[in-house]
Amino acid sequence: MPSNHIAAPYRYIVTASSERWSFAYLHKHIDWQEEELIMFGKAVKSPRLVAFYGEQGVCYSYSGQAYYGRGIPDWLRPLFAKAYEISGQTFNTVLCNLYRNGKDYMGWHSDDEPSLGPAPKIVMYSAGATRDFCLRLKGETSQRLIQSIDDGSWLEMQAEMQVVWQHALPKRLRVTQPRVSLTFRQVIR
Ligand SMILES: O=C(O)CCC(=O)C(=O)O
Ligand SMILES: [Fe+2]
Structure with a gap:
């Protein structure tokens, strides 16, 4: 664990x-x-399925892909409203991830694309299987925080989380059930 005086950034x-x-x-x-994804010069299938929704005209580049907003579907609006209620922050895009089982994962990263501004607040909704969400300070490889994320939960990631921390959703081979996560982001135009 990172030393005790460091508060969890979420x-x-x-x-x-x-x-x-x-x-x-x-x-x-x-x-x-x-x-x-291109890994070591070879095209490999991403270890999860994804989807992007954004307001018309918003473009977001993430993980080597460019996503274009084509409007927020009506059924998604209540989730945007809840993300705002939780965080007091408006969002114009959502990136959705589907982990089909515990073999699907997301590697260590920070969501620090320039288009999100210098210290973005991101809010995530999760449903389905419980999965471990891991955090570590940038430059720190051995110590980490682990947050178990349950069905129907929200994670409000504070602004400093993308600046000084990395996060990952590691493989968990004993997990056989799928999980979705929706990560709400504000792209600055
Ligand atoms: O699904 C998760 O728990 C992590 C998702 C994430 O980090 C992302 O979409 O950037
Ligand atoms: Fe992320």
Whole structure:
């Protein structure tokens, strides 16, 4: 663990079941895409499915891909409203991830693209299988914080999290069930 005086750079919020969007609902409505990544010069399938929604005219470059906003579908608006209620921050895009089982993962990174501004607040909603979400300070490889993320929970990542921390969703081979995460971001035009 990073030393005890370092406060976790996020707020984890579990909602009442009546306030949740279910995995089945999100899985059905989101237009999932399988993407390819270039790793060591070779095209490989991304270890998760993804989808992007953004306001018309917003362009977001992430992980070597450019995504273009084509408007927020009506069914997603209540989730944007909840993300605002939690964080007091407006968002104009959401990047969605589908981890089909515990073999799907996301490697260490910070969401620090210049288009998000110098210290962006990002809010994430999760549904489906419980997964471990890991954090470490940049430049620190052995010590980490682990937050178990449950169905129907929100994670409000504070602004400093993308500046001095990295996060990852590691493989968990004993997890057989799928999970979705929706990460709300404000792209600065
Ligand atoms: O799914 C997760 O828990 C992490 C997602 C994430 O870090 C991202 O979309 O940038
Ligand atoms: Fe991230």
